Amino acid sequence: xxxxxxxxxxxxxxxxxxxxxxxxxxxxxxxxxxxxxxxxxxxxxxxxxxxxxxxxxxxxxxxxxxxxxxxxxxxxxxxxxxxxxxxxxxxxxxxxxxxxxxxxxxxxxxxxxxxxxxxxxxxxxxxxxxxxxxxxxxxxxxxxxxxxxxxxxxxxxxxxxxxxxxxxxxx
Amino acid sequence: xxxxxxxxxxxxxxxxxxxxxxxxxxxxxxxxxxxxxxxxxxxxxxxxxxxxxxxxxxxxxxxxxxxxxxxxxxxxxxxxxxxxxxxxxxxxxxxxxxxxxxxxxxxxxxxxxxxxxxxxxxxxxxxxxxxxxxxxxxxxxxxxxxxxxxxxx
Numbered sequence: 001x002x003x004x005x006x007x008x009x010x011x012x013x014x015x016x017x018x019x020x021x022x023x024x025x026x027x028x029x030x031x032x033x034x035x036x037x038x039x040x041x042x043x044x045x046x047x048x049x050x051x052x053x054x055x056x057x058x059x060x061x062x063x064x065x066x067x068x069x070x071x072x073x074x075x076x077x078x079x080x081x082x083x084x085x086x087x088x089x090x091x092x093x094x095x096x097x098x099x100x101x102x103x104x105x106x107x108x109x110x111x112x113x114x115x116x117x118x119x120x121x122x123x124x125x126x127x128x129x130x131x132x133x134x135x136x137x138x139x140x141x142x143x144x145x146x147x148x149x150x151x152x153x154x155x156x157x158x159x160x161x162x163x164x165x166x167x168x169x170x171x
Numbered sequence: 172x173x174x175x176x177x178x179x180x181x182x183x184x185x186x187x188x189x190x191x192x193x194x195x196x197x198x199x200x201x202x203x204x205x206x207x208x209x210x211x212x213x214x215x216x217x218x219x220x221x222x223x224x225x226x227x228x229x230x231x232x233x234x235x236x237x238x239x240x241x242x243x244x245x246x247x248x249x250x251x252x253x254x255x256x257x258x259x260x261x262x263x264x265x266x267x268x269x270x271x272x273x274x275x276x277x278x279x280x281x282x283x284x285x286x287x288x289x290x291x292x293x294x295x296x297x298x299x300x301x302x303x304x305x306x307x308x309x310x311x312x313x314x315x316x317x318x319x320x321x322x323x324x
Binding site: 034037039060064074075077078079080 | 238
């Protein structure tokens with residue numbers, strides 16, 4: 001192997017490593033990069049091989065039905081939408097320019113507002129331009145999801161990627 | 172806060188407020204709609220909804236753009252508010268499913284929405300909603316939702 005080939009390879013490896021580090025920095029500081037997630041209290045539990053687990057802690061304002069103390073279905077959308085983005089980044093191995101094309105929710109059973117909500121999002125297929133994701137939300141029992149979700153994302157939409165705020169390009 | 176009001180009266184209060192066309196009161200009794208800051212008013216027969224911009228609704232801070240979950244939540248609440256008004260004989264809409272198509276990114280500005288009840292059946296209603304920022308003909312997103320209509324005993 002020639003020196004120049006080796007340095008190309010090294011450069012590519014360094015680039016991939018840097019992309020992974022930027023992604024890790026983003027996920028560890030989600031709250032700083034995504035104001036709405038900070039406000040909602042979204043927490044990333046785990047990110048692994050195109051799958052993301054996230055948590056919506058108990059908050060007074062997440063209630064949709066005060067009579068039965070149920071979490072608003074829109075709160076479930078917000079959590080799973082956030083998790084979908086992280087799952088796509090994880091599948092790509094980097095922060096990228098992505099745009100949500102569509103999102104669909106099926107509400108299987110009521111979710112209680114006095115329990116935390118967990119979302120698992122999985123990027124199960126991607127092409128050069130599109131990523132397909134599906135997810136489930138549950139409370140106490142993972143085998144009894146409160147809702148399921150499915151979505152499609154466009155990759156490389158030409159917009160600025162998500163960046164941790166302190167890493168804004170200086171242009 | 173309405174959570175503390177107890178189990179018997181909140182839904183009926185919302186139905187009563189809706190039948191009085193008191194939208195502020197309807198939204199006030201749905202904590203997450205109040206959190207989002209949804210505003211509603213009736214223009215003729217049409218319910219017009221507004222989501223005033225604020226920084227905590229932003230998803231992508233480097234664009235900046237509203238969070239996809241905020242846009243979706245606004246449209247879902249819009250559809251729900253619309254049904255509470257269509258449904259004056261005391262049935263409570265419960266979400267079955269929700270589907271949204273994002274057409275362009277929502278900028279850091281106010282968002283507006285209108286809804287249309289496509290079908291108001293004996294048990295199920297279907298509502299379509301769209302939202303925009305500067306031009307109603309350039310929607311940010313369109314959505315549809317099914318709701319189960321449950322009679323109060």
